[in-house]
Amino acid sequence: MLRPSHRRPRTCRQRDPARATAAAAAALLQHNGGVPRRRRCPTTFPTSWADDHVQVSRLLCVGGDDGIDSAFGSAYLVAEWDYPDVGVVLLDTPSGGHDTVMLDYRRCGPTGEPAVVHVDEDRVPREVAPSFAAFVAALELVTAGEDEDQDDDG
Template sequence: MNEDFFEPDDFYTGPRVTDALVAAAEQSLGVKLPSSYLELIRLRNGGVPRRRCFATPFATSWAHDHIEITAILGIGGHLGIDSNDGHGSRDLVREWDYPDVGLVICDTPSGGHDTVMLDYSEHGHAAEPRVVYVDEDRVPRELAPTFADFVANLAACSEDR
């Protein structure tokens, strides 16, 4: 991952990531965050990726062959996944009735009707979570076995999709 991964927009960007901020987020969330996620947010703590589409082998409420994300969420601050002010992962899981499998890590164009999550349900809170897409039916569907694979397979969105 490199520094030009994100668009210049900083609406979703939280405070500078420190070891203390990571430790506080992991303690608050009760999980170990993937090292590839931490590597990305150390470059920039959340933001709008330049590549926002992810091909899927299944149809979604968004499209027949892909999903789109608006942002990858960071930690700390108002929009961090560990926030307790209505915008954190726990709040989003409750508000949108997402399955309680892990953490909401992306914002989507639907404004909450679908989401992307780190799914810790198969291997526990200390293991590497898979990345899943949760559509309006609230069934988690695997996008990638790891966060690194998810990020590596984000693609530019084309107008013909």
């Protein structure tokens, strides 16, 4: 994993200022990718993972071979998985690509604070938090057994 660098998030903002918020940039400055301790975000809607939450598995980094700005980063994931082009793929989920968590710039434009949305298998973005800071504040610890695939199919 890449080591934290103050230059990477600033470089990302310089390339595309609409793609990095202050809160997301702060998280990337501190962690620059990795597995959060709190990975469960309550939702008001069912997801393909659970009836009442979305689970995340990894915060993507900036820079390097697997950063959000790399050849296999956010733009690639949007095209490869047919996610809606509403912003930036910022977090992986345990599904391995079938759903994701993104920053959504549709309402705020290129300089505002984007909402955080969950994009499920139907590819409809649904808001889980009005901002990245609110999303981080809402995250909860994963309970025993939630790290396993929750499909009833086995």
